[in-house]
Amino acid sequence: MTIYAGIDIGSCTTKAVVIDQEDNIIGSHVRRSGVDYQSVAREVLETALEGREWDNIPIVATGYGRHTIDFAKEVKTEIACHAKGGFHYAQRALMLVDIGGQDNKVIKIDNSGHRLDFKMNRKCAAGTGTFIEEIAARMAIPLEMLDDMARKAEKRVKIGSYCTVFASTEILAHIRAGVASEELVRGVFESVVDRVMEMIPLADPILLCGGVVQYFPIVADIFRERMSGEIIVPPLPQLTGAYGAALFARQSAD
Amino acid sequence: MEERKRVEIKATAQVRAVMEQHFRELDEADKTKNRKIAWCSSVGPAELAISMGFLVYFFENHGAMLGSTRTANDYIPLANAAGYSPDICSYLTSDIGAYLKGETPLQRAYGIEHIPKPDVLLYNTNQCREVYDWMSWYARELKVPLYGINTPRTQRQSREDVINSVAAQIEEMVPGLEEVAGRRFDIDEFREVIATSRECSQLWEECLDTAEAQPSPMTFFDDCIHMGPAVVMRGRKEANDYYKILLAELKERVEQGVAAVEGARHRLYWEGMPIWGKLRIMSELFARLNSCILVSTYCNSWVFSDLDPKDPFKSMARAYSSIFIGQDDNWKEDYISEKVKRFNLDGILYHDSKTCPNNTNSRYAMPDRLSEQLGIPYLIIYGDLNDLRCFSEEQTITNVEAFIEQLEESR
Known part of the structure; x- marks a missing residue:
C-alpha cells in the first residue's frame, strides 16, 4: 500500500498524520515539540507509522519547525496546509480559523479550495x-x-x-x-x-481547528453563541495542518 | 535553505565611496572648523544650507545606520531611561541613546570617533513631529540654535496658501543662518544648488524607473543602499555624478536582461519603512521565494520633481510639502495605484512599523481598499525601522512564505 505523511512541527506540539491513497488517516500522533524538533518529529512520525517502513514515503513538513526536518521531501507553510486540510474536510468555500499554540490564523478559501486571503494574529500571544x-x-x-x-x-x-x-x-x-x-x-x-473576532470580519461557514479547539470544545460553543451561521469542527481539529501536509505529499507524489 | 547567486551592482563600490566622502568631510570640518555644519532633517531645507556654505549632516541617516548595523537596540534603552518612550520613533531613541553612550557606527565604518558637532539644527515637520522633538533635545544638550519649518500634513492637495506659508518659513531662516554662517545669503548660489538637487532627483527617479523592465535590474533592497547620495548629497555635484554611473549600469543590465532576482516570478511593492537591521535576511528570503520587490514608497521619497531654480523658495516649498508622507490617503492610494499598474506588480507588502506611525499606511484600511481596487493581494509585515524587539523573524518568514504560496496558487 502506498502511504503519505504530513508532519506539523508547531510551536507547542508536533503532529504527524499518515494517509493512504484514498486520503484516509491510517495513523497519527501528537507530542510536545520540545527543543529538538528533528528527533521529536522523527519519533512522532515513527509512532504514527505504527510499524510501517518509512523509506521513500513522500513527506511534507509544515509548522514553525518545517525547515529543520531533513527527512521531509517538501516544505509548506502551515497556512497552506491548514487550508488544504480544512477544505478537504468541508469541500466548500469557508473561513478557516486555527487557534494554535502561539498564533491564530484566519484563512479565506474559495469553493475550489484556493486561498483568497489570510491573516495571522500580531506578535502578542493573547488569545492563543x-x-x-x-x-x-x-x-x-x-x-x-x-x-x-x-x-x-x-x-x-x-x-x-x-x-x-x-x-x-x-x-x-x-x-x-x-x-x-x-x-x-x-x-x-x-x-x-474576542481576539479572533478582532482579526477580520468572520462569515460562515467557519471551520475551527487547532489544539485549543480540540482540547477545549467550549471555544466552539462560544463561537456558536456569538454567531448565527454554521460552525464546523472536524473530528480531529488539531491534526488539520498535518493532514493538509499529508494531502500535499500525496498530490506531489501523484 | 538554498542561497541565490546574483549579479552584483558594480556601482555599489562607488556609492560606498561617496558616502565615505560625505562623512570624512564632516569629520574634517568638525576637527578643523574649516566649514560650518548644519544638521538637517532628511526632507528639510538642505539646499538652503548648502548654498550658504554649510556641510550638512542628516540625523535620520545616522538613525538608519544604527538600524542597519543592528546596534540600535544597544542604545534605545538609554533614551527610554531618559524619558523617551519605547513607543516613539526608534530613530530618535537609538540616536539619542547612542549620543548618551558616546558611540556611533561611524567609528567602526570609518574610524570617525563621534558624530560632527552642529553649528545649527534645521528641521521640517513635513514628515513627522518627531524631527522637531529630536532636534529640540540636541538644541538643549548642545546649546546650538534650532530653526524649523512647520508644514501641515494629511493634505488633500498642495494648497497655494500652504505653499506660500512654507516658502515664507524657509525665507525666515535666512537671517539666522547668515549669522551662524558668518556670510550673506546669495540667491544665485541658492538657485544653483536647487538646480543641482533637481537634477539629482531626475537621475534617481530614472534609476528607480529602470525597475519597469522585466526582469527588474534592481530590488528595493538595492535601492535602500543606492539612495544614500540622494539623501545626504543632493544639491551637490558628487551625487549627480554618482547617479549617472548607476543609471548607465542599470540601463546596461536592462539591455542585457540581468535580473536583480534571477527567475523572479512575482513583482512586488514595499510600502513603509525598511526594517534596517533585517535588509539582508529579507532580501534573501524574497529571492529564495522567486520574488522581487522592485518599487517602494520609501525609496521614491527622494524624488522632488517640483524643484525649480527660477523660483527657488516657492518651488522648494512645493516640492517638500507635496511628499507622499504628508498627503491624505486618497492621494497616497492614487500614487500607489499608478506604480502598481506601471510596474506591473502582483502584490503589495505593507510594513507596519511599530514606532513610525507616520510612515505606516496599513492602519486605516488602505490595504483592503487598494486590494479591492487593484485586484491584487497584500500582506502586512509587523516590525519596526530600528527596534528589533518589535519584529518576529519567524512569524514574518511564515507570513511571507504563505503570501508567496498564495500568489503561486493564483497564477
Whole structure:
C-alpha cells in the first residue's frame, strides 16, 4: 500500500498524520515539540507509522519547525496546509480559523479550495493556546479541568487586555474582587474568541481547528453563541495542518 | 535553505565611496572648523544650507545606520531611561541613546570617533513631529540654535496658501543662518544648488524607473543602499555624478536582461519603512521565494520633481510639502495605484512599523481598499525601522512564505 505523511512541527506540539491513497488517516500522533524538533518529529512520525517502513514515503513538513526536518521531501507553510486540510474536510468555500499554540490564523478559501486571503494574529500571544496555559498556571488549575469549569460559570467576566501579562493582572484584580474561578475561566475562553473576532470580519461557514479547539470544545460553543451561521469542527481539529501536509505529499507524489 | 547567486551592482563600490566622502568631510570640518555644519532633517531645507556654505549632516541617516548595523537596540534603552518612550520613533531613541553612550557606527565604518558637532539644527515637520522633538533635545544638550519649518500634513492637495506659508518659513531662516554662517545669503548660489538637487532627483527617479523592465535590474533592497547620495548629497555635484554611473549600469543590465532576482516570478511593492537591521535576511528570503520587490514608497521619497531654480523658495516649498508622507490617503492610494499598474506588480507588502506611525499606511484600511481596487493581494509585515524587539523573524518568514504560496496558487 502506498502511504503519505504530513508532519506539523508547531510551536507547542508536533503532529504527524499518515494517509493512504484514498486520503484516509491510517495513523497519527501528537507530542510536545520540545527543543529538538528533528528527533521529536522523527519519533512522532515513527509512532504514527505504527510499524510501517518509512523509506521513500513522500513527506511534507509544515509548522514553525518545517525547515529543520531533513527527512521531509517538501516544505509548506502551515497556512497552506491548514487550508488544504480544512477544505478537504468541508469541500466548500469557508473561513478557516486555527487557534494554535502561539498564533491564530484566519484563512479565506474559495469553493475550489484556493486561498483568497489570510491573516495571522500580531506578535502578542493573547488569545492563543499559550495564553490559556499561562492563565491556568497562574490560577493553579490543571488544563484538563478548564473546559468543565467554564461551563459551570453563571456570569461572564470580561478580560479585555491584548497582552497576556496584562490579562493576568486583570485576572488577579478579579480574584481580589472575589469573582468565582469558573467565571474567570469562562472569561479566558471568551477573550480567546474576542481576539479572533478582532482579526477580520468572520462569515460562515467557519471551520475551527487547532489544539485549543480540540482540547477545549467550549471555544466552539462560544463561537456558536456569538454567531448565527454554521460552525464546523472536524473530528480531529488539531491534526488539520498535518493532514493538509499529508494531502500535499500525496498530490506531489501523484 | 538554498542561497541565490546574483549579479552584483558594480556601482555599489562607488556609492560606498561617496558616502565615505560625505562623512570624512564632516569629520574634517568638525576637527578643523574649516566649514560650518548644519544638521538637517532628511526632507528639510538642505539646499538652503548648502548654498550658504554649510556641510550638512542628516540625523535620520545616522538613525538608519544604527538600524542597519543592528546596534540600535544597544542604545534605545538609554533614551527610554531618559524619558523617551519605547513607543516613539526608534530613530530618535537609538540616536539619542547612542549620543548618551558616546558611540556611533561611524567609528567602526570609518574610524570617525563621534558624530560632527552642529553649528545649527534645521528641521521640517513635513514628515513627522518627531524631527522637531529630536532636534529640540540636541538644541538643549548642545546649546546650538534650532530653526524649523512647520508644514501641515494629511493634505488633500498642495494648497497655494500652504505653499506660500512654507516658502515664507524657509525665507525666515535666512537671517539666522547668515549669522551662524558668518556670510550673506546669495540667491544665485541658492538657485544653483536647487538646480543641482533637481537634477539629482531626475537621475534617481530614472534609476528607480529602470525597475519597469522585466526582469527588474534592481530590488528595493538595492535601492535602500543606492539612495544614500540622494539623501545626504543632493544639491551637490558628487551625487549627480554618482547617479549617472548607476543609471548607465542599470540601463546596461536592462539591455542585457540581468535580473536583480534571477527567475523572479512575482513583482512586488514595499510600502513603509525598511526594517534596517533585517535588509539582508529579507532580501534573501524574497529571492529564495522567486520574488522581487522592485518599487517602494520609501525609496521614491527622494524624488522632488517640483524643484525649480527660477523660483527657488516657492518651488522648494512645493516640492517638500507635496511628499507622499504628508498627503491624505486618497492621494497616497492614487500614487500607489499608478506604480502598481506601471510596474506591473502582483502584490503589495505593507510594513507596519511599530514606532513610525507616520510612515505606516496599513492602519486605516488602505490595504483592503487598494486590494479591492487593484485586484491584487497584500500582506502586512509587523516590525519596526530600528527596534528589533518589535519584529518576529519567524512569524514574518511564515507570513511571507504563505503570501508567496498564495500568489503561486493564483497564477
